[in-house]
Amino acid sequence: MELSLGNRTMPTQRNRITYLSAVAALMTVAGVAYWTLPSSAESARRIPPASVDETPGASREVTFLAGGCFWGVQGVFQHVDGVISAVSGYAGGSRDAARYETTSSGTTGHAESVQITFDPHRITYGRILQIYFSVAHDPTELNRQGPDVGTQYRSAVSPQDPEQSRIAAAYIAQLNAAKVFPTPIVTTIEPGKEFYPAEAYHQDYLTLHPYQPYIATNDLPKIQALKELFPDSYRETPVLVAAVRSAR
DSSP, X not given: OOOBTTTTBOOSHHHHHTHHHHHHHHHHHHOOOGGGSOOGGGGOOOOOOOSSOOOOOSSOEEEEEEESOHHHHHHHHHTBTTEEEEEEEEESXXXXXXXXXXXXXXXXXXXXXXXXXXXXXTSOHHHHHHHIIIIIOOTTOTTEETTEESGGGOEEEEOSSHHHHHHHHHHHHHHHHTTXXXXXXXXXXXXXXXXXXXXXXXXTHXXXXXXXXHIIIIIHHHHHHHHHHOTTTBOSSOOOHHXXXXXX
C-alpha cells in the first residue's frame, strides 16, 4: 500500500477508502501530527474583482482550472451559484497518461484540473477567477498546494478562447500590481489544452467524504471561506457530477 500524508499519494481506490484508518494508525503508532501539516486552505483572502471582465454572450462557457488537489477545487465550484457542472480530471498531457496512477508521477505534463461549465449571465469568467484566486487555492505556490508537491499540483488556467486568455492575463497583472499577495502569482496561462475526466471515484469526493482527514483539513475550510467571502455567489446545495449525469 502506497500512502503519503504529505502529497496525498494514494494510487488506488482501495487505498483511498482505507486512508482514514491508515492515518489513524500512523498517528497512534508513530505520533504523526497530521493536523499540523500545512494546508492550502489557510491562504483564503479577500481580493478585488477583476477590472477586466467579459460581456456575457453565450448561455454557457467552459474553462479548466488547476490549483492543487482537484477534490478541493471541484468542491468549491460545486458550491458556486451559476456553475452548471464541475468535473475533476487532467489537463496538459496526453490521453494515454490521463490516469491518476500515471499523473501522480509528476512527469506526464498533466495537472489535476477541474472543468467548469458556467452560465456567464449568472457568474462571469472574471468572478470565476476571483473565487479561484481567493478561495480555491494559493496562486503563489509553485508546483505545490499545501501538503501536495509536484507539477501535477501546479496553479494553471486553461482558457478556452482568446477573451478568457485576455481576462486571465489582465487579472493576474492587476493582482500582482496591487501586491494583493505577499509574493508574486505563479499561475500559468495554458491555452489549447485537452481535458480528460478523472476516474469515477474522484468525482464529488468532497461531498461524499467530508470526514476524511485530508478533506477536513485542506478542503472544508475552503467551502466555509467561500460562504464568508462570497455570500452572494455561494449556494448551500452543491451541483454534483452524479446529479448532472443522471439528469441527461
